Amino acid sequence: MNAVTQADLLRSLPPARRYARALTGGQSAGDALVGAALKAGLPDLPARLALYAGVTRLAPPPAKPPQGAVLPARQRQLLLLTALEELSLDEAAAVLGITTEVAETELEEARTALRSAAATDVLVIEDEPIIAMDVRQLVEACGHRVVGVAATEAQAVRLAETKRPGLILADVNLGAGGDGITAVGRIQEQLKVPVIFVTAYPERLLTAERVEPAFVISKPFEPLALAIATYQAVSSTVPIE
Incomplete structure (x- = not known):
């Protein structure tokens, strides 16, 4: 040791x-x-x-x-x-x-x-319109397709059911619209899809006190960080939990 x-x-x-x-x-x-x-x-x-x-x-x-x-x-x-x-x-x-x-x-x-990695369909869960627009631009700059942007837990579940994305990029705190982790949990009851959580406080998701996400990136994040996170999420070596 x-x-x-x-x-x-x-x-x-x-x-x-x-x-x-x-x-x-x-x-x-x-x-x-x-x-x-x-x-x-x-x-x-x-x-x-x-x-x-x-x-x-x-x-x-x-x-x-x-x-x-x-x-x-x-x-x-x-x-x-x-x-x-x-x-x-x-x-x-x-x-x-x-x-x-x-x-x-x-x-x-x-x-x-x-830059030549395979593209996928992405659902963005973010309640702040300006941030959601920036995230959408970054995701598309990585070569992926944004199939929906949800501002609330209910919208996220509904869009996931209809769009069947290959990846979810979710904020943790949706303000009055609910909780990003809860939204993802509801989605994954019906659709097994990799998820990247975006938060200003990543340590709160790494306490070992609850089921935790596999992919977490910190706000604010660089385009390269998002690019490698999305690549790794959709090409993981084991099935996403």
């Missing part, structure tokens, strides 16, 4: 769990991966980087590449570490055990390949 303190590890667990879920596509698989990494021992890195490295080392490769998948495993990992986990290039290289120069080259290749 790395010589980091237990307090360091506890502080680093939520981002490590988020990263593991993004790699595997589900809560239980991601959390099991973090547990396996802790049992196997961590490399001699700061706590957060050590957990990322341990998870990466044990992450299973896709048994069968999904249709439209164009990114090798390490390039996906680089994108997740830099775009979603917001590591520097040097930190991401340390996690993967490669040089910064190699990481820079592969990251550029990954960004280029991401």
Whole structure:
């Protein structure tokens, strides 16, 4: 075990769990991966980087590449570490055990390949009209098709039933219109579809106290973060829970 303190590890667990879920596509698989990494021992890195490295080392490769998948495993990992986990290039290289120069080259290749990833139909759940418009533009810039924008829980359920999207991008707090997590729960009773939650407070969704989403990105987010999240969500290595 790395010589980091237990307090360091506890502080680093939520981002490590988020990263593991993004790699595997589900809560239980991601959390099991973090547990396996802790049992196997961590490399001699700061706590957060050590957990990322341990998870990466044990992450299973896709048994069968999904249709439209164009990114090798390490390039996906680089994108997740830099775009979603917001590591520097040097930190991401340390996690993967490669040089910064190699990481820079592969990251550029990954960004280029991401632009040709398979498109899907997206339902946006967002109650703020201006934010919804911005999100729609970002989703379409990633090459996807927005088939509906819902401002309330009821609208989201109704649109999901009629449009049958391949991906849902949902805000957590819908104000007077309800709760994004509840809306998604109702939708997934009838339609098994990957979901990305967008929130200014991602730590509130990583408490291990309830069923939690596999994909969480923080507000405000960069277009690249949305691009890799949508790609990973629709090409996950395990079925979405």
